Amino acid sequence: MSGLHKIYNTRGGGQTHALSDINFTAKKGEFISIVGPSGCGKTTLLNILAGLISKTEGSASVSGHEVSKPLPEIGMVFQAPTLLPWRTILENVMVPVEVQKLDKKKHLEKAKELLTLAGLEGFEDKYPNELSGGMQQRAGICRALVHSPSVLLMDEPFGALDAMTREYMNLELLRIWKESNQTIALVTHSITEAVFLSDRVIVMSPRPGRIAEIITIDLPRPRTLDMMNSDAAGVFVKKIRHYFNAANVIE
Amino acid sequence: MKHLRNRPELILSPVVFVVFVALWENIVNLLEVDEIILPTPSRIGDALLVQFQAPIFWSNLWVTTQEALLGFAFATLFAIIAGTFISQIRIVDKTFMPYLVGFQAIPKVALAPIFLIWFGLGQTSKVVLAATIAFFPILINIIEGLKSADNDQIRMLRVFGASRSQIFFKVQIPCALPFFFAGLDVGILLAILGAVVGEFLGSQAGLGNMVLVAQFNFETPTMFAILLVLSAMGIIAHIIVKAFQRKFAFWGDNSNFIGN
Numbered sequence: 001m002s003g004l005h006k007i008y009n010t011r012g013g014g015q016t017h018a019l020s021d022i023n024f025t026a027k028k029g030e031f032i033s034i035v036g037p038s039g040c041g042k043t044t045l046l047n048i049l050a051g052l053i054s055k056t057e058g059s060a061s062v063s064g065h066e067v068s069k070p071l072p073e074i075g076m077v078f079q080a081p082t083l084l085p086w087r088t089i090l091e092n093v094m095v096p097v098e099v100q101k102l103d104k105k106k107h108l109e110k111a112k113e114l115l116t117l118a119g120l121e122g123f124e125d126k127y128p129n130e131l132s133g134g135m136q137q138r139a140g141i142c143r144a145l146v147h148s149p150s151v152l153l154m155d156e157p158f159g160a161l162d163a164m165t166r167e168y169m170n171l172e173l174l175r176i177w178k179e180s181n182q183t184i185a186l187v188t189h190s191i192t193e194a195v196f197l198s199d200r201v202i203v204m205s206p207r208p209g210r211i212a213e214i215i216t217i218d219l220p221r222p223r224t225l226d227m228m229n230s231d232a233a234g235v236f237v238k239k240i241r242h243y244f245n246a247a248n249v250i251e
Numbered sequence: 252m253k254h255l256r257n258r259p260e261l262i263l264s265p266v267v268f269v270v271f272v273a274l275w276e277n278i279v280n281l282l283e284v285d286e287i288i289l290p291t292p293s294r295i296g297d298a299l300l301v302q303f304q305a306p307i308f309w310s311n312l313w314v315t316t317q318e319a320l321l322g323f324a325f326a327t328l329f330a331i332i333a334g335t336f337i338s339q340i341r342i343v344d345k346t347f348m349p350y351l352v353g354f355q356a357i358p359k360v361a362l363a364p365i366f367l368i369w370f371g372l373g374q375t376s377k378v379v380l381a382a383t384i385a386f387f388p389i390l391i392n393i394i395e396g397l398k399s400a401d402n403d404q405i406r407m408l409r410v411f412g413a414s415r416s417q418i419f420f421k422v423q424i425p426c427a428l429p430f431f432f433a434g435l436d437v438g439i440l441l442a443i444l445g446a447v448v449g450e451f452l453g454s455q456a457g458l459g460n461m462v463l464v465a466q467f468n469f470e471t472p473t474m475f476a477i478l479l480v481l482s483a484m485g486i487i488a489h490i491i492v493k494a495f496q497r498k499f500a501f502w503g504d505n506s507n508f509i510g511n
Contacts, residue, residue, distance in 0.1 A: 070412045071412075080403055099413040147411075
């Protein structure tokens, strides 16, 4: 696969203009965050990319494929871990492989590698309710990566976790991303999380949902939590927060 | 001993049983109640032992067991078929649900005399009655179960490209299992009830038939003895269904599994 292109040119339908004139292209291997106040259409945008809902106008493509239904090039991490309680962790991670009828043997290795990478070695045969929320979410990330998608969509994946676990998961995510090198689109409520993780942050504004600004975060990598206390990071956070205040929405 | 302290019911339950039986025995003796009205527990025990030694009892037990199990099997089979169609095809749901609800409103026991005319005094009429009574709770549980699948789980499978049938087999059926077993649990008891009631209304064999014969002869201890046997059947059936449930739907009632 050569350079990855995603072109959103989407117009929301019906009476509610959910998304208006979204134009954006992500480079291969780029970490993009989408932030914005409630109702700005960031989850709608992600669902269009996932092929779950249809677009009214314009085009959205992943790796040169127009998204009109869920594509195998896409992996997704959800707000809740959404593991199937009757399957072991390993069996849960294998769900995309089964659904897409891929080579089981080959991907079993891949699944185990990912679980080790996510620090879940030894938990392969446990059931989801035997794991903590953070561990379940990490298994959910492994599931999203098992079929080697080129794009990873994340819909507020750490929203349900406590602050400590969340910071830890952010570090874990960067570590996994460094190894797997997917293009990531992360929807989040947390401005600091977006700044910490991303190459670029898309700031959206509501009614109709449109891109207010795309901010390039040129903090050096690898990033550390200490970096978030630096002035440079503070400037980005402040800049993004400005848009939230302008929308007069407190979350 | 320590787990006895944590679970006092392990001692209290048997104590309640012993006290209850002792009171029953003594009060009946004290008041000199006629055995035909209310026999003592020891007389019922004697009657039970007599039955255990009679080959005719065992063949009657087998007759009723057969009727209940066959009725239960048919009820389950038809409930699975009907439940799948109703839950998957909207038009079937809309068309047939009013009839099913109307059918459920009939007191099924009242159908027994009709089944007797249609299927005779033999086992067939009892199997049909048992199946008719057990069918509805199993069906309702299957429908509820198949509809119970979490939207997030379905969404997750769709994102990964699952077809409708894959969603059905990988999410909806597993989600339905805890409901299905809850339905079976109710259904098996109703099947036993159906078989016995069917025998009451006209039969040549079976435990229900034995109760009738005992009543005709004023053998009240025997009637109580057979009541005990029927209870035991129900309890054993319940235990078996629960064992299957724990094996095949282990996540259903294990929400506080964490920390084990």
